[in-house]
Amino acid sequence: MKTLYQEALISAIEKENHTEKLTYLTSLLRSLLQTVSVSIFEITKDQTPSDEVSLFDLTNRFTKPSDGLPVEAIETLTPLIRGYAYKDFLPGWFEKTKDVEYPISKRLIEWVQFRNKKQGHGVIDSETSELWSSKTESIIRDCLTVFSDVIPKIHDNGELYLPKSLNRLSIKTPLIYENQPIVINQVSARKGIWRISGQTLSWTKSNDFTTTLPEENIFNNQSIKEHGGYELSEIVSNNKDYSFFHNIPVRQTDTFEGRKDEISKLVEWFDDEDSRYCLVYGDGGYGKTTLVLEMLNQFLESQYDFNEPLPTVISYHTAKITRWTEEGLKHFTSITPAVDECIRELMRCFDPVLSKDWYSISGRQLIDKSIGVLRENKLNRNDILLVIDNTETLATSQQEVKDLGAFFKTVGKSIGRIIITSRRREFIEATPILIEGLTEAEGVSLMQRLANDYGAVPIQQAGEATLRKVSKKLMNKPILLEALVKYISRSNLGIDSAIENVFKKSNEDLLDFLYDDAWARMNQFQKEVFLVLVNLSSPLDQSTISRACQEIGIQHTEFQSALEETHFSVLTDYGRSYFIELVDLAGRFFLQQFSKLDDLCKNRLRNIAHSVDLYATERERIEREYRTDRVAEAFRSEYAKAAKVHADKGEIDEAIEMYELAVEDDPVNSSLHDRFSWLLLNRKRDFNYAKEISKKAIELDDNNCDAIVGLALVHYRLGELNEGDTLIEMAKSKGRPLSFCLLRKAIARFYKSREETNINKKLEILEEAFDLLEKAEKSNSRSNGYDEKNHRDIIKYKDLTRRQITNWRTKKTKSQKIIDNL
Template sequence: MVVEFLHRWLEGKTDIQWRPEIITFYTAKKTRWGLSGLEQISVQEIGVADVVLDIARMLTTPKLDRSWFEKDPKEVVQKLGTLQSELEITRDNHLIILDNTETMANNDADVRALATQVNELSRRIGRVILTSRRRELIEALPVQTENWDDDEGAEFLRKRGATLRCNSIAQAGVSTLKRYSRQLISKPIALEVFVQAAASQNNGLEAAFQRVQKMQRQDLGQFLYEDAWGRLTSDLRRVLLLMSRLGDSHDQYLFQLCCQRVGVTVAAASEAIEESRGIGSFSRIEGAPQITLSPEFYNYCVERYEITDGKREPTDDDVNWVKHRYQQFLTSAEAKVNDRALQAFRTPAARAAWKSFNEGNYPEACNYYESAVLEDAENGWLFDRYAYTLMRTRQLDAALEQSRKATRLLPEEADTYFTRGMIESRIGDIANAVEHLDKAEALGKSKHLCELQKTYAYINAEPQDLIAAQGCVERALRLAPKDRFYSRFMEEVTRLQRRVY
């Protein structure tokens, strides 16, 4: 894409205000994909210092003196800056394109060092455009490259066909070129090889198209993703392979199940997909998160395996486990909810959580809630119900975290402060429990219920304050109305009386 941009610029087809005097193009590419399939073109480890030496040779002589090779990357950049000043070349009239920088670093330390060196290059030598299939740790303006439309794809085919003197391209109508461009998803790399195939021995367009399709299935994925694959941990590779066995498109819960089966957090898997550009994309369909693997990456994964302790993974058991759990989820997601906070259960995952909770399967409910809050992240009632479920499973720290989100999103709702006060009472945090239960009462929660919950705070505190706990129970009994919930209230009072008297 960058090379095509430069061609259009130099040919005067792209209007641009800034015109550098020098353009340096440097590729760190180690493999290429073309008419001969996947080819290894370099095994050399390349860094920014190599780029600088190349620029110095082009500006002076192919044979540089030894002083250029005795410096670290920062110093050699500074030396080139001095040379450019002597030649009256400023940073603002030198454009540098670094192509495929993902091959210039193999680990986190190298990625950080690369960022520092590229920043130095940009500060002293020239303005820099870099391309990478990795999210680089560089403060830069990201350029969103949109997919070509049919017109652009057809224009590219016509232009390259003329350059390669391809008769079949020259004789084809615009609609035909658009159709082939669309079938190749207007992907520049595929269009380029398509023209090469059509020009080779003057093959017809359909024969060229079939050849490119076969080549894409065979090794395009390897060209595009081999370096990214090597950077992933074994666990992350297993998640992606498991996903590929289930299709190329996944909703949030299916994605979570794949992560759960392998033992990887959703956050780590999401970061890996976003960091390795081109693996897949995140979107929202009718408000729900969706993860879609790119066609080339899906083809790259679908027949691969990861070997763990001599065993090929993912196994059929892994795939069947995810399918079974996902089917259970779909069934639960259709449940009719009967809850005082119906607005908490707007998504399928939330409804599945409600059903599991009411069936007494609290761990399963927590899993569903984890998916639900990712889909409906501004729903304070959902966080409140999740917090209550976590409290019931004695995960009090996690429960408090979710309850804080609920009160932040719903600062005027009594029930969210009541839930938060309940959790803080179980922790034994007297001050915060009393504060938030009083807040719930001020917003309309029944006083006898708030007093009863304060009892837990005094019991669970270190040290216990049984006198204060007894006072809470007595006030709760004195204030309780004889309504349809009285028998349930008295059951809890009886349990507490055994602990405080």
């Protein structure tokens, strides 16, 4: 790739117009810095301890990279890589070298400041263009020197890898497209599937592209958190910055078409603070949820200028019959617990794990208790926006519908404003937005866009008049138009034949037909995953489905392809994670298919389903304990919550300041001290301060296993193996798994070996580490997600340790031969 960048630099220098030259040089430098950042992310993931070095903040922000972010990422991670892996990593970044007269980090900071002040938001005159085109050229030349080892090489088969000095590390992230370097515009996740979008680096013709990332990628490294948990987002409205918490799912479609009037009405309601309720209603398949999520995602992208006050919390809730609660898995069978759940969903913004008393009350009592929490957090009803989806499922009888309307009225007056989507006109005085069919022109445009996406040739070749007739025949209903286009793309039938086959049936016959058609096209593994899912009692979320795929022996992405082209389920997509609920008719269809199997196959699939249920239950238990012990307990005070917000935003100094105020305010909170110590250790790398705080955490609660492990890691980081080992043994006696403890000891020795100069002593430490890793692997049960994570780390460090042992044994042998020949 270095050659490609050198060729691009030559092309840029040939430009006589300084403004054109500067524009292209800026694009070249942007691409180069992004490429280097991705390589450094990959090195960090491969060579540093995953539970000590957090990539999440940087890679999460890198999904929409600014020009300053790669410089920040390199600045942050280079010292860590030097400390953990390669002591002479990136010479010339912080210091002068014989090839680089001035540290490249300082030159790049100057470039970022110019880029933001002049090129991004100011005016560039001819003199500035000439000066900075020369400066940028010089910076690029120095970058090609300093970054030479981390600019990937291209294998004959097109794969990217780093040189031998960096262990020939394979770079999984695609950084070239059509044999050209790229500029990354966005990295996104939909339904757990990751994609990267960008442009090729070319002066003559820069092409847009989107390509899929492997499931194991540097951006998919989310820390432990509840699926659909609340995120802190920042937007700009009326040229002011605002931040708020939300759990808004991502868009349901990338081919959103029309609905300008409906979006406009929803935006108008959003800005009318006197209106408490908005009802988006209409028949199934017209896109009510799609419309609301489109508008909310546009809001997240700062596409609107709303009047104050803007909501501080936006809570999205979709009616589900199965939920994890404090008492385990619950199946809601009546209206009251189901409607109460939307209030509990809001409360999870303030406490991720609700205590039992939240489940022992309902109705007015639950609302009153929630009002108390809002007041504690200095919030009122104008700070909250509730989005409640598919409310027609919450009530069926006439009396239940009336009760539901009364409930919404009370919530809207007391808790917050409400957007409701429903197939019926609910009993509530709300701003109504009726969702009907698209216009014929919108229907035609939607079919044409979908046809281009799915390669439906008959649609692409049809004239507008024909497509208008088709859209009208299908009632301009988006879900039917989409189903037709997908069916034509798969069957290669003409439009008339496809309509004849599919849409002259009753609704149930139609779904049966579509299910049979989809089922026939699936491979055996995909079918078996669906047959496992229909036998599960656990909620169908990403981790559960991924585990089912693993048990069957199929890639999660391959199963996703079968799920995407069917109407088997209702999906709630949070990007990195998702939930599905099987449509009732689809569930019956799968059970019918299951009944046709022989007993041996039925028992095998039931056993797999049972195993997945056990996995889901254990995972939920561990996550609940994690969140209860580490999150809920630690972040009780306003200062502690503020510290967490600053840390989540990457504002480490501000977070430390808030933590210091928090421990003054809550001085006997052991969990709070432990979380503070973790930040000091891993984000600030102030080992002595972290040690002091960890000791205090254990002094406050000598049974705080997390604090004990935290102090052990501080000792390991300081090179004090014996002290660290003693604390790890203490953690084992208080419940930490043997496999985890052996792994921590092994990792400490792996990094300790790098400091040892004597080859024999170095090999002794590495061999001890390898022995510990083998014992850790044997004792690892792999019974839940965290055992799986430990297992991945064990395999990672076995590979790293084995390579180091081989490398140093070879050096020892060569040294001995030289001595023998003297």
